[in-house]
C-alpha cells in the first residue's frame with residue numbers, strides 16, 4: 001500500500017468505509033494538516049547497480065532509509081528481507097528484524113544478519129554465499145502503517161556451461177536437468193547468466209533448461225540448423241516447457257572455486273576407477289565438470305591433456321588456443337564419455 005491509502009484511513013476517523021475526500025483545498029488547514037504530514041514519506045534506498053559476489057564469499061546488500069521531510073522514527077522500525085523471483089514475486093523470506101532482534105529463515109539461518117552501522121541502515125549481510133543466492137532481494141522497511149521497499153540485485157560471478165548426459169542429446173526433463181547440474185557442482189543457470197555467457201562468447205546449438213523452467217540456446221554465429229541464417233545472433237527461446245514431459249540439455253552455472261584444482265597422470269594412463277583412486281590417494285576427489293569450467297574461467301587453467309572427470313567424461317581446459325589442442329577458441333574440450341581408454345585425471349581438493 002502506498003501513502004495515499006494510509007492517509008484515507010487515518011482521516012476517515014476509523015471509518016474506512018467512508019473515506020474522507022477533500023472537496024476544496026480551502027478545507028485542508030482546518031483539518032489538522034499535522035495528520036496529513038505526520039507520517040512523513042518513508043524512503044528506502046538500495047543500489048541501482050547489481051552487487052557482485054562469488055561462491056563462499058561474504059556479501060553486503062546495502063539498504064538505507066530516511067524520512068522526507070527529515071524526522072525521527074516514533075516507533076520501532078521493522079525490517080524485512082525477502083528473496084524474489086525474476087517477476088518480483090516473493091520466493092522466500094530471508095530475515096525479519098525489530099530493533100536489534102532478528103530472525104533468519106530457511107537456508108539463510110546462521111548465514112544472514114543485519115548490518116546497521118548507523119540507525120538508518122538496514123543492510124543485509126549474507127556469509128558463505130551459495131550459487132542459489134544469486135537473484136533479487138527486497139529490503140522492506142515498516143514504520144507503523146508506512147511500508148516501503150526497494151530491491152537489490154545480487155549476482156554471482158560464474159561460468160555457464162552446457163551439459164549433456166552420457167546417453168546423449170535431449171535426454172533430460174527439467175527435474176533431471178536440475179539434478180545433473182548439482183552433480184557437476186553447479187546449478188541450473190538463470191536467463192541473465194546465460195545472456196552474460198552469450199555476450200562473452202558462448203555459442204551452443206542445443207537447447208537447454210534454465211532455472212525458471214524455460215528452454216533456450218545461445219547463438220553467436222547464425223547458421224541453418226540453429227534457428228536459421230536470417231536470425232540475428234542472440235539467445236533463441238523455446239519459452240517455458242513441460243517440466244516432466246519435455247526433454248532437452250541443461251545449462252549449468254558454477255562459480256569460483258573454494259579449493260584447489262590439479263591434474264594427475266600416470267605413464268600408462270588410467271581407467272576411470274584408477275583415476276578416482278589416484279585423486280583419493282592424495283586426499284582429493286576426482287573433479288566435477290563444473291569445477292573444471294570454474295578452474296578454466298577463474299584460474300586460467302590451460303592444459304592440453306585429456307583427463308577423467310567424476311561423471312565419466314574426459315575433457316581438458318584451453319585458455320590459449322594452439323595447434324593440436326582443439327579449435328581456435330578458448331574453452332573446455334570434451335572427448336565425450338569414452339567406454340574404454342586410459343587418460344590422466346583432474347582432481348579437486350576442498351580447503
Ligand SMILES: *[C@@H]1O[C@H](CO)[C@@H](O)[C@H](O)[C@H]1NC(C)=O
Nearest residue numbers: 056057058059125126127128
Ligand atoms: C565471512 O564472515 C565470517 C564471520 O561472519 C568470517 O568468519 C569468515 O571468515 C568470512 N569469510 C570470508 C570469506 O571473508
